[in-house]
Amino acid sequence: MNNDSPTHYGRTTRFLHWAMALLIVLQFLKLGDRIEDGEHWIGQTFVPWHVSIGVVIFALAVLRLWWAVLQRPHRPQPEASPAVVRLGHFLLYACMFLMPMTGLAALLGGGYGLTVFGVDIVTKTEVETPWLAAIGNLHSPIAWVFVALVVGHIAAALFHHFVRRDQTLRRMLGQ
Numbered sequence: 001m002n003n004d005s006p007t008h009y010g011r012t013t014r015f016l017h018w019a020m021a022l023l024i025v026l027q028f029l030k031l032g033d034r035i036e037d038g039e040h041w042i043g044q045t046f047v048p049w050h051v052s053i054g055v056v057i058f059a060l061a062v063l064r065l066w067w068a069v070l071q072r073p074h075r076p077q078p079e080a081s082p083a084v085v086r087l088g089h090f091l092l093y094a095c096m097f098l099m100p101m102t103g104l105a106a107l108l109g110g111g112y113g114l115t116v117f118g119v120d121i122v123t124k125t126e127v128e129t130p131w132l133a134a135i136g137n138l139h140s141p142i143a144w145v146f147v148a149l150v151v152g153h154i155a156a157a158l159f160h161h162f163v164r165r166d167q168t169l170r171r172m173l174g175q
């Protein structure tokens with residue numbers, strides 16, 4: 001089924017969840033630039049696609065938010081601590097938007113231009129725009145918050161599955 005129901009997440013929700021989770025984890029590999037200036041296979045294989053993947057995540061986040069609003073009335077509801085679960089999911093959504101926005105601000109504010117999958121969208125000017133660059137400086141701190149939220153989110157999913165032994169993870173796996 002494509003739509004969500006009170007007991008299941010539909011195909012579209014699951015596709016958006018797992019495809020974006022994979023892309024976001026690939027984006028986190030950018031933190032590996034701190035090791036030997038990124039001169040290793042991770043840095044050379046995935047990180048060159050950072051901006052392009054980030055733009056794809058931005059587009060998927062818009063689609064996912066629209067889909068979540070449509071599905072909300074008949075989606076599975078949290079069984080315990082609904083306020084904490086909702087806050088956690090809200091913050092994950094916030095990061096899915098803030099990361100691409102601040103990433104774009106870092107590039108455009110620094111006058112580096114924007115190239116997506118080899119296509120020049122904004123030409124390099126080499127002229128700095130300080131207020132945009134200042135917003136861009138938030139990219140790294142927000143990335144760390146995002147990493148912490150994702151670690152907490154995964155821990156919660158595993159807790160539900162292995163300790164509480166409920167349906168939370170299974171319904172996101174389509175079982």
Ligand code: HEM
Binds near residue numbers: 095
């Ligand atoms: C969900 C999407 C994204 C995630 C999770 C993400 C994550 C990250 C991470 C973890 C770093 C390393 C920060 C550090 O070393 O402290 C980074 C750096 C960077 N990212 Fe992203 N990013 C995303 C989207 C984007 C987009 C869309 C762009 C540009 C259009 C972008 C441009 C940059 C740039 C220029 C840097 C290096 C400078 C800096 O740390 O601010 N990112 N990103």
Ligand code: HEM
Binds near residue numbers: 085169
């Ligand atoms: C970067 C990685 C991830 C992000 C940003 C993320 C984000 C989200 C968000 C926003 C939701 C709320 C439903 C929705 O609107 O889609 C959700 C649900 C869920 N996620 Fe993730 N997720 C990530 C990775 C994972 C991983 C790796 C697991 C499993 C170990 C997982 C397990 C779940 C489960 C079980 C739910 C359903 C929770 C419920 O029904 O209350 N997620 N995730």
